[in-house]
Amino acid sequence: MTRAYNFSAGPATLPEPVLRQAQAEMLDWNGIGASIVEISHRSADFIAVAAEAEADLRTLLAVPDDYAVLFLSGGATSQQALLALNFASPGQVADYVVTGHWSKTAIRQASPYVTVNVAADSEAEGFRCIPARDSWQLSSGAAYVHITANETIHGVEFRGTPEIGDAPLFADFSSSIASEPVDISKYGLIYAGAQKNLGPVGIAVVVIRRDLLERSGQPRADIFDYRSHVARDSMLNTPPTWNWYLLGLTVKWMLAExxxxxxxxxxxxxxxxxxxxxxxxxxxxxxxxxxxxxxxxxxxxxxxxxxxxxxxxxxxxxxxxxxxxxxxxxxxxxxxxxxxxxxxxxxxxxxxxxxxxxxxx
Missing domain, CATH: 3.90.1150.10 (Aspartate Aminotransferase, domain 1)
Known part of the structure; x- marks a missing residue:
């Protein structure tokens, strides 16, 4: 079999060694007589896989100890709504920098829960640039400032981390996570759908500075509360175990490379x-x-x-x-x-x- 070169924007190409390992382990993972997709997420076997994936991801991204790491279903778009629910009071202002399609999507998801201030917007320029930092109109007392680190559709990317003052900086890294070293400590939170650089579709990674979890946020069900997911090691409900396993293999491959x-x-x-x-x-x-x-x-x-x-x-x-x-x-x-x-x-x-x-x- 000859594999083609796959330039898909997502779900995207996965490393061939990862696919071959998953193929070899599909029917009998680790000699237990069953596939990893068939075993309980609360079993010692899968908990070990999850813990190793988190440790490896922390190494790959150089995640500081005072940050929590979550592996969640729902993709990046779900996280865009959860940011507002978890970290903003009802009606509080949140600042958004609009640089393309996914920045606008982030606003649509958050707008039912926060007062959105568009601090900068490059749509008039056809989303062909990043608005100059000195043109941003940031709010006083904003819950957070949100950027999209890389716009998958329009092909613009932040080169470096903008300085924004006291508000925590939140960033969608879905299409550029782990593509270069990033100083996580400059962000309050980063999130990414895995299906471009970290693994398969169906799982998202969220990295949160722990002190932000002390915010009361807004009334929400337990399943929408990041604090509950942190307390249960991303296993508040049944996680997408196959996707988590493949993400772990992909991250391990990246470290080896x-x-x-x-x-x-x-x-x-x-x-x-x-x-x-x-x-x-x-x-x-x-x-x-x-x-x-x-x-x-x-x-x-x-x-x-x-x-x-x-x-x-x-x-x-x-x-x-x-x-x-x-x-x-x-x-x-x-x-x-x-x-x-x-x-x-x-x-x-x-x-x-x-x-x-x-x-x-």
Missing amino acids: GGAVEFARRNAVKSGLVYAAIDDSGGFYRNEVAAEARSRMNIPFFLPDETLTARFVAESKAAGLLALKGHKEVGGIRASLYNALPVEAAQALVAFMRDFQQRNG
């Missing part, structure tokens, strides 16, 4: 290759994001017309380059270059791009 430092190097190489192919094409390909805000994870680009775009998508798929069609919101082409995608995939894409331009330019 060299951790966030090594993946930052690889991601710089991959994105550099693709951006160079775009910039050196004489306008045949174009990326419209400001150079200083270009994402290393998601690269949207455009061809001269829709006929060529459709041809590019069809021919690239036939060449073993999958899922390059752009998101319906922006069109064009999108190459997602997550951690599990090898440098060879970016090289193959660039070779195809140059060949396609020679034949169609």
Whole structure:
């Protein structure tokens, strides 16, 4: 079997060694005579898997001891609502910086529970940049400030952590978590759906500074209370055990490969290759994001017309380059270059791009 290069934005490519290990262990995990997906989440066997996954993730992300780590179902979008319920009083202001589709989604999820202040918004510029920090209109006494570290659809990324004063900084890292070293201590909370850089769809990671859990937040059911999940080691209810197990295998693979430092190097190489192919094409390909805000994870680009775009998508798929069609919101082409995608995939894409331009330019 030959695996294609998968540029999907999520669910995204997983490391082949992880998939092969999961395949080998599917019917009989660890010699117990059953699959890990069949055993109780409260068994000693699975609790050991969960504890090891947390320890490895703490190492990978360099999570400080005064932060709790949760593994939850519901994905990043559910967390966007839970942030407001857990950390803001009813009607309290929360500041949001809008840099693309997922920033706007975060506001929609939180707005029933907080007074949203849009502190900065790049929509008028077509979400092609990060608003300059000195233009942000932050609120006095905000419950938190929320950013989207990387916009999967529009292809813009924060390079560095913004200084925001006393309010805790919350960030959606769904499509850039563990892609480079990040100083977690500069954030009050980070969260991420796993299905781009950490594992399969169906599980989310939340990293919370413990002192924030002392906030009363708003009336909410126990299942929506982060404090209850922390107290029960993410097992307040039955967790997505298969997804947690696969996440653990993926994180262990990343550590063995060299951790966030090594993946930052690889991601710089991959994105550099693709951006160079775009910039050196004489306008045949174009990326419209400001150079200083270009994402290393998601690269949207455009061809001269829709006929060529459709041809590019069809021919690239036939060449073993999958899922390059752009998101319906922006069109064009999108190459997602997550951690599990090898440098060879970016090289193959660039070779195809140059060949396609020679034949169609």
